[in-house]
Amino acid sequence: MVQSTVAVQEKSGVMNIPSWWNCPEGFEELQKLAHLLGEKELLQRSISSDLEGRFPRESLKEIANAGYGAVTIPVEAGGLEQGFTAFSVLAESFSQYCPSSAMCWVMHTTTVHTLYDAGTEEQRKKYIPGVLKGDIAAxxxxxxxxxxxxxxxxxxxxxxxxxxxxxxxxxxxxxxxxxxxxxxxxxxxxxxxxxxxxxxxxxxxxxxxxxxxxxxxxxxxxxxxxxxxxxxxxxxxxxxGGEGGAGYYNDNTVDPLFLLGSAACWVGIAQGALNAAIYSAKKKVHADTGSSVAGYQVIRHELAKSQILIDSARSMLYRTAKALDGCQEKGLELSECLYPLWQLKTHAADMVITVTNAALQVSGGRGYLTGQVEKFLRDGRAGALMGPTNEVLREWIGRTLIDVPWMDEV
The missing domain is CATH 2.40.110.10 (Butyryl-CoA Dehydrogenase, subunit A, domain 2)
Structure with a gap:
């Protein structure tokens, strides 16, 4: 079972992880609600969704019912305050329970924001009320x-x-x-x-x-x-939009939302896999040594290295989300943040491969069996392949560093 990171149990002599390290300030309650939703609604369907290839319609409906149908559009239209940071918190949290639900929701949110940005007022009035009630966009x-x-x-x-x-x-x-x-x-x-x-x-x-x-x-x-x-x-x-010119919205709406949201998913998948590995390492006791798997120093070091990688990507995630919120508040184009978004997606997609591999190794033979850790490893592997692929993004980053146009021949 995936273990929630919301509550930290108080124990004498045990170092408590500061809440601000795992969640941006002011979003603690939203994160808590997201984990509760994940535990109650998403987790129970995630295994059958994976085994049967079943679309998580019920989980997406529950996400909408909770008020998260269009979080990044303006508040008066049905969004949340500081919507990009809220989007990141929710996507990371949901991914710890059902990555398929989280990814569908990320693409849905990106579509809704594109409709809001590029569409007319009549189009907004026609379609956005439906998505707030559970209609799915793609x-x-x-x-x-x-x-x-x-x-x-x-x-x-x-x-x-x-x-x-x-x-x-x-x-x-x-x-x-x-x-x-x-x-x-x-x-x-x-x-x-x-x-x-x-x-x-x-x-x-x-x-x-x-x-x-x-x-x-x-x-x-x-x-x-x-x-x-x-x-x-x-x-x-x-x-x-118009008869042409949609490339503007690719750079200023679609890419920013997709790169931010998918990176949040890879962070959540990595954390979910590590949580499951930690849980099993503490629970499993070797009869011949009397020690739990977590009692071995080499295991603790693997856990530590993995958590450091996750937190490095998480820090990039919330720093970038805050910048996007700032752009929206100041009326600036979201393309101002494309370069950090490229770095964020590349790092998060590389990181989740490393961490899920480590989580499987820590879990031993049981981790190799069909189950949470094995599923997280398979789910997370998609990130580096999704367009723009990590290879394309590294080329864009490299071109930017040497001051040449990034969108020339790739």
Missing amino acids: LAFSEPATGGHFWNVVSEAPRNANGYLLNADKSFVTSGGEADFYIVATSFPDSDDKDNLMYLLVEKDQEGIESSSFSAMGLRGNASGPMKFKNVQVPFENRI
């Missing part, structure tokens, strides 16, 4: 032809008398076939903008939508399978 961006370079699409949606005729093959759509609506990235062939990227909102019951089953190494509940949009007629009123 992004359909990456395409087989361009792989992890999800910002480049080859699909097109030319204009006709009734709107746009969308034909697009999408490779990995989190909540694919399960979401209530999708923001689809495509191109407008007759755009006057040199950036011909365009967003279209497609509802789940429109004719011409096909989704395929998803079977993967980890995150098996998040339905991130391929989708096809075949001659889908999208009305003019469901265009999100």
Whole structure:
């Protein structure tokens, strides 16, 4: 069982970890509520979701019922104060119980924020009340032809008398076939903008939508399978933004939210795996030595090294989230934070691989059996592969360091 990090038991002579080290100041109650929700609702479904490849619809509904359907949009529209930090706290906490639920929720939140930023007031009024009550939103961006370079699409949606005729093959759509609506990235062939990227909102019951089953190494509940949009007629009123120019929202909405939220998931997965390893190491006693596994110095050192790695990524996470909140408060573009976001995602995705491997090693043969630690290892391995992949991000970071354009040929 995953052990909660909310409460620290008082014991004589035992060093207590300061609460500010694990949670940004002012968010302690939100973190506590998130862990309670995780223990009560997410954890009980996480194993069956993984084993059966079942989409965690019930867990996502409970997250919405708790008031977390659209946390990063302005408070008056249904969001939370300091929404990016709140988003990070929630994503990290949820991931310690059900990474699939957390990742679906991260992509949902990113989609909702994109709708809010790029959409019209009429579109906000039409769709945001639903997501506050549990409707699920998703992004359909990456395409087989361009792989992890999800910002480049080859699909097109030319204009006709009734709107746009969308034909697009999408490779990995989190909540694919399960979401209530999708923001689809495509191109407008007759755009006057040199950036011909365009967003279209497609509802789940429109004719011409096909989704395929998803079977993967980890995150098996998040339905991130391929989708096809075949001659889908999208009305003019469901265009999100202009006929081109959507690259602006990739840099200022989609990337910031996705990189922040996914990094929070990798931190949470790593902490969840380590918590499980600590629990088993304390519980398991060797009959021949009379010592628990945690009684061996080498084990304690592995635990310490892993926690230091987690906390380094967590510190980057909350520092970056605070900066994003500051940008929003000052009316600055979120792209101001892209460079630290690249570093954050790369470090968190590398870190979770190292920590989940260590958690498995500490857990011994029992950790290798199907269960929490083994599942966390599989779930966390996805991070470095998600676009922008860690290799792409390191190239962008390196280019920035030598003062050359980061978005040139990768």
